[in-house]
Amino acid sequence: xxxxxxxxxxxxxxxxxxxxxxxxxxxxxxxxxxxxxxxxxxxxxxxxxxxxxxxxxxxxxxxxxxxxxxxxxxxxxxxxxxxxxxxxxxxxxxxxxxxxxxxxxxxxxxxxxxxxxxxxxxxxxxxxxxxxxxxxxxxxxxxxxxxxxxxxxxxxxxxxxxxxxxxxxxxxxxxxxxxxxxxxxxxxxxxxxxxxxxxxxxxxxxxxxxxxxxxxxxxxxxxxxxxxxxxxxxxxxxxxxxxxxxxxxxxxxxxxxxxxxxxxxxxxxxxxxxxxxxxxxxxxxxxxxxxxxxxxxxxxxxxxxxxxxxxxxxxxxxxxxxxxxxxxxxxxxxxxxxxxxxxxxxxxxxxxxxxxxxxxxxxxxxxxxxxxxxxxxxxxxxxxxxxxxxxxxxxxxxxxxxxxxxxxxxxxxxxxxxxxxxxxx
Amino acid sequence: xxxxxxxxxxxxxxxxxxxxxxxxxxxxxxxxxxxxxxxxxxxxxxxxxxxxxxxxxxxxxxxxxxxxxxxxxxxxxxxxxxxxxxxxxxxxxxxxxxxxxxxxxxxxxxxxxxxxxxxxxxxxxxxxxxxxxxxxxxxxxxxxxxxxxxxxxxxxxxxxxxxxxxxxxxxxxxxxxxxxxxxxxxxxxxxxxxxxxxxxxxxxxxxxxxxxxxxxxxxxxxxxxxxxxxxxxxxxxxxxxxxxxxxxxxxxxxxxxxxxxxxxxxxxxxxxxxx
Numbered sequence: 001x002x003x004x005x006x007x008x009x010x011x012x013x014x015x016x017x018x019x020x021x022x023x024x025x026x027x028x029x030x031x032x033x034x035x036x037x038x039x040x041x042x043x044x045x046x047x048x049x050x051x052x053x054x055x056x057x058x059x060x061x062x063x064x065x066x067x068x069x070x071x072x073x074x075x076x077x078x079x080x081x082x083x084x085x086x087x088x089x090x091x092x093x094x095x096x097x098x099x100x101x102x103x104x105x106x107x108x109x110x111x112x113x114x115x116x117x118x119x120x121x122x123x124x125x126x127x128x129x130x131x132x133x134x135x136x137x138x139x140x141x142x143x144x145x146x147x148x149x150x151x152x153x154x155x156x157x158x159x160x161x162x163x164x165x166x167x168x169x170x171x172x173x174x175x176x177x178x179x180x181x182x183x184x185x186x187x188x189x190x191x192x193x194x195x196x197x198x199x200x201x202x203x204x205x206x207x208x209x210x211x212x213x214x215x216x217x218x219x220x221x222x223x224x225x226x227x228x229x230x231x232x233x234x235x236x237x238x239x240x241x242x243x244x245x246x247x248x249x250x251x252x253x254x255x256x257x258x259x260x261x262x263x264x265x266x267x268x269x270x271x272x273x274x275x276x277x278x279x280x281x282x283x284x285x286x287x288x289x290x291x292x293x294x295x296x297x298x299x300x301x302x303x304x305x306x307x308x309x310x311x312x313x314x315x316x317x318x319x320x321x322x323x324x325x326x327x328x329x330x331x332x333x334x335x336x337x338x339x340x341x342x343x344x345x346x347x348x349x350x351x352x353x354x355x356x357x358x359x360x361x362x363x364x365x366x367x368x369x370x371x372x373x374x375x376x377x378x379x380x381x382x383x384x385x386x387x388x389x390x391x392x393x394x395x396x397x398x399x400x401x402x403x404x405x406x407x408x409x410x411x412x413x414x415x416x417x418x419x420x421x422x423x424x425x
Numbered sequence: 426x427x428x429x430x431x432x433x434x435x436x437x438x439x440x441x442x443x444x445x446x447x448x449x450x451x452x453x454x455x456x457x458x459x460x461x462x463x464x465x466x467x468x469x470x471x472x473x474x475x476x477x478x479x480x481x482x483x484x485x486x487x488x489x490x491x492x493x494x495x496x497x498x499x500x501x502x503x504x505x506x507x508x509x510x511x512x513x514x515x516x517x518x519x520x521x522x523x524x525x526x527x528x529x530x531x532x533x534x535x536x537x538x539x540x541x542x543x544x545x546x547x548x549x550x551x552x553x554x555x556x557x558x559x560x561x562x563x564x565x566x567x568x569x570x571x572x573x574x575x576x577x578x579x580x581x582x583x584x585x586x587x588x589x590x591x592x593x594x595x596x597x598x599x600x601x602x603x604x605x606x607x608x609x610x611x612x613x614x615x616x617x618x619x620x621x622x623x624x625x626x627x628x629x630x631x632x633x634x635x636x637x638x639x640x641x642x643x644x645x646x647x648x649x650x651x652x653x654x655x656x657x658x659x660x661x662x663x664x665x666x667x668x669x670x671x672x673x674x675x676x677x678x679x680x681x682x683x684x685x686x687x688x689x690x691x692x693x694x695x696x697x698x699x700x
Contacts (some may be wrong), residue, residue, distance in 0.1 A: 051592075051596055052595075052596075053592050053595070053596070072595070072600075073592070073595040073596045074595055074596070074597075074598040074599060074600065078596065079596065079597075080592075080593065080596045082589045082592070082593060083589075084587065084589055086587065086589035086590050086592070086593035087593075088590060088593075088594075088608055088612075089612065090611045090612060099594070099597050099607075100597035100598050103597060103598040103599050103603060104598055147593075147597070151597075157596075
């Protein structure tokens with residue numbers, strides 16, 4: 001078990017494409033870190049560089065105390081779970097799991113012991129003599145996990161290990177992965193494009209976009225204090241609603257309503273935030289409420305009336321869709337990329353109707369085609385600079401990437417509480 | 426797929442015709458080999474069993490030695506050719522290196538080169554350097570002419586194997602050679618056997634090189650030896666003996682194909698990845 005340090009890592013392909021740009025990240029001993037981002041953001045390349053399957057163009061990679069830039073994968077003491085599992089089809093489940101130990105010239109009796117131990121953990125004992133071809137998707141996935149576990153490596157690297165499973169199995173295996181990692185306490189780097197997996201699994205989540213690390217932090221940190229538009233739009237489901245807005249005095253003019261800016265937000269904007277400044281406002285669907293159901297914190301926000309266009313009931317919650325006409329138009333490269341990737345994060349242009357999703361209590365009486373009074377929590381509104389997507393409201397105290405305070409709260413007991421702050425410091 | 430009775434009848438007859446067309450010469454030569462010398466010219470398809478011809482060829486030193494030469498030379502040529510070809514094919518399938526296109530087209534050029542055009546100079550060259558009428562003297566040209574075919578066959582198979590498997594092996598602690606030997610080659614086994622059979626058949630069947638580059642029982646293979654068969658006496662045609670020898674030389678090929686057929690057909694890569 002050991003710490004993994006990416007120190008200004010860059011990957012440049014011979015054709016000049018930079019897949020990973022100057023990435024610095026410290027993964028603490030025993031930590032579960034998720035690399036997340038849309039496809040093509042460089043997260044898999046970063047993982048493969050840690051594994052040694054890709055050369056590092058520039059920068060330094062340390063596992064434990066040694067620099068491993070030029071070490072072969074076999075000398076790095078890491079185990080990897082591949083997206084398509086990459087099980088050896090000509091070997092039985094037991095042989096698959098014991099292959100690494102066999103190469104390491106471990107006693108056959110010791111191999112058998114470790115394999116059967118891992119098989120018990122993964123509920124594979126009755127399948128040990130079968131070939132991968134005769135296993136179901138979930139079983140294959142568990143064999144791939146088992147192959148990593150038996151070796152007791154210093155780190156697990158997982159490249160979208162659950163993306164080939166159907167939805168139900170994925171949720172099940174997600175819990176399983178989390179349980180195994182907690183139990184073994186092995187340093188784990190996990191790559192996924194699924195923000196739900198990232199939020200539920202990781203001690204810390206690193207969001208990447210176009211080869212650049214955007215933000216590292218605990219899931220709650222990313223959710224509450226996204227550093228920029230991209231992180232805000234990527235984390236959370238349904239995605240954050242974005243709309244053009246204008247600051248006038250202490251009022252934020254949203255397409256749906258005028259909102260009084262709370263004291264904290266104004267403080268963050270600084271004195272220079274003059275009147276008439278154009279910003280992008282981001283409001284999470286869960287920060288809306290049915291005005292009739294708001295409790296005694298009603299003065300924190302503003303009530304407005306809209307026509308509900310569509311209601312999706314999930315049982316435990318309602319998604320109410322409505323639209324608002326924007327007066328201004330805002331262009332943002334990051335949002336365009338988000339929109340291309342997930343359909344989320346579209347900012348309507350001037351005069352266009354922008355669709356907004358609100359998550360309401362199922363007891364709400366909103367109905368399709370009817371007017372409804374909704375309430376928005378002004379303290380939760382995020383503001384972004386339209387020029388560079390930077391957050392204007394992110395809490396500066398929690399901004400430090402993966403500050404110990406942010407991840408420390410999530411750490412399982414027994415981990416070093418005084419570890420160094422990770423990320424780009 | 427359902428067939429009407431008429432379709433079934435049509436296909437049955439068609440298949441029967443093809444099988445007959447392919448097997449009648451074989452049956453004829455087998456029947457010839459079982460005739461005694463005085464029955465050979467009787468024109469009948471079947472005139473009793475006589476193993477006289479087989480006794481004759483196996484009692485002759487020429488044929489026994491030729492059989493040993495044929496087996497040895499073909500087997501060694503196959504082994505070397507497949508070992509080299511699998512490594513070359515692996516590199517061609519996996520790596521991008523300068524000159525890859527040149528190597529591929531060079532290999533193709535060798536395969537298309539007519540053997541008859543070099544056999545004369547080889548004869549002189551082999552005599553000069555002492556390879557004439559030796560096993561290496563035949564193994565070398567067989568290897569050269571079969572390598573391109575083996576490389577092409579094998580690299581097609583290697584390309585089918587997911588690269589992740591090899592990377593998984595590397596992460597599991599295998600050296601590149603171990604990953605190749607323990608993961609890639611077993612998975613490419615159908616390809617390896619296919620290529621091996623093709624190479625073996627080429628070496629086994631070759632007449633041109635064997636006839637030109639050998640002269641004695643030291644290295645003469647069966648096809649070459651057959652050409653020098655003589656009858657029981659000066660005045661008898663050795664037709665029966667030649668037929669018997671022809672039957673004997675087909676047997677190893679049949680056995681080999683039967684053994685490896687199952688491995689060729691077996692879809693060994695099934696289940697490597699989710700599919």
